[in-house]
Amino acid sequence: MGRRNSKGGGKRFGCVTVAAVFLFIGFIASLFDDSEATTSTRPPVATSSPTTPSPTTEPGSPTTPSPTTPEPTTPEPGPSPSATPTEDAVTLEEIIDGDTIRTSAGTVRIIGIDTPERGECGYFDARDEIAAVLALGDQVFLELPNKQNDEDRYGRLIRYVTTVDGIDIGLMQLEAGHAVARYDSHDGYPKHPREAEYHAAQIATSAPDGSVIADTCEHVEYVEPDEDDAWWTQYGSCSKLKKNTVGHPTGPFNVNDPAEEEIYNWFQYGTGYSGDGDGDGLACE
Structure with missing residues (x-):
């Protein structure tokens, strides 16, 4: 009598165990289904950098215009040269x-x-x-x-x-x-x-x-100058000499040249003007 009971209880225990296993498997499967459903309905994540939304301007509040690069303009013509x-x-x-x-x-x-x-x-x-x-x-x-x-x-x-x-x-x-x-x-x-x-x-x-x-x-x-006078004595300065229109030499005259020494002395010392102003030995340069 005691053995029959033991066998019947083992059968019941086995059935319960099998049922529990199936329930556990079903529970796990339902968890995976929920996870996939949640993943498929989640909005995609943006890959670009987040942007800062423009501030909302309330009615009646002053607005600050965004800076813009001014377009080049043609300058107005100035006054004509004097x-x-x-x-x-x-x-x-x-x-x-x-x-x-x-x-x-x-x-x-x-x-x-x-x-x-x-x-x-x-x-x-x-x-x-x-x-x-x-x-x-x-x-x-x-x-x-x-x-x-x-x-x-x-x-x-x-x-x-x-x-x-x-x-x-x-x-x-x-x-x-x-x-x-x-x-x-x-x-x-x-x-x-x-x-x-x-x-x-x-x-x-x-x-x-x-x-x-x-x-x-x-x-x-x-x-008119005297013909016996040296031709250069008719000129009171180198400036006058250089204006002559009769072909007289206009210089310069070298103090170290015997042919020009007397002429040099006249324009350097005889006229009252220093014909050799820079002292280089040449008069009426």
């Missing part, structure tokens, strides 16, 4: 003679004219003509035309000189009879733009030795 060469404005410091002044930029030789030298008739008249329109400290305009030398052999600036009122000093001297038109293409120098106008305005004349006979000095008699 006809007056204001970039060459300088201050008058001294009136040396009728064709030469000293300025804050240096000594200036006026282009295209020649006035009487110191000691000649008309010297003071020519100098005073400039003083009548310019005072020391006044501003003047200097202009160097194209293709003109910047300086002469003496280091003086070669320029047109114009007052702030537009007066061309060179033309003024010619029209007043204090100057002759000179040192231009007629004499082997570069042609300047106002050359024709200057020659047309000339009233004064030139003496045979090249000196200027001002309009107010026509009464002064020109004295």
Whole structure:
């Protein structure tokens, strides 16, 4: 009797065990199904860097415009260049003679004219003509035309000189009879733009030795040099010598050359002007 019970209980236990195993397997399977379902419905993860959302502007609040790169614009045209060469404005410091002044930029030789030298008739008249329109400290305009030398052999600036009122000093001297038109293409120098106008305005004349006979000095008699005098003694300076139109040598004259020593001494010591200003043994360079 006791054995029958033992066998029946073993059968029941085995059935229960098998059922439990099936239930456990089903439970595990349901877990995998839920996991796959959860994975398949999860939204994909973004692979790019997270972006910061733009702040929401509430109604009525001021907005700050985003910075933008300005587009290039065509500049408005400026004023036309002035006809007056204001970039060459300088201050008058001294009136040396009728064709030469000293300025804050240096000594200036006026282009295209020649006035009487110191000691000649008309010297003071020519100098005073400039003083009548310019005072020391006044501003003047200097202009160097194209293709003109910047300086002469003496280091003086070669320029047109114009007052702030537009007066061309060179033309003024010619029209007043204090100057002759000179040192231009007629004499082997570069042609300047106002050359024709200057020659047309000339009233004064030139003496045979090249000196200027001002309009107010026509009464002064020109004295021909004595034939017995050395030819160079008729010239009171190297400047006058270089203006001669009769073919006399214009220098330089070497103190160490016996044929030129006497000429050198005349221009260095006999005229009152130092013809060899730099002391290199050559006069009238």
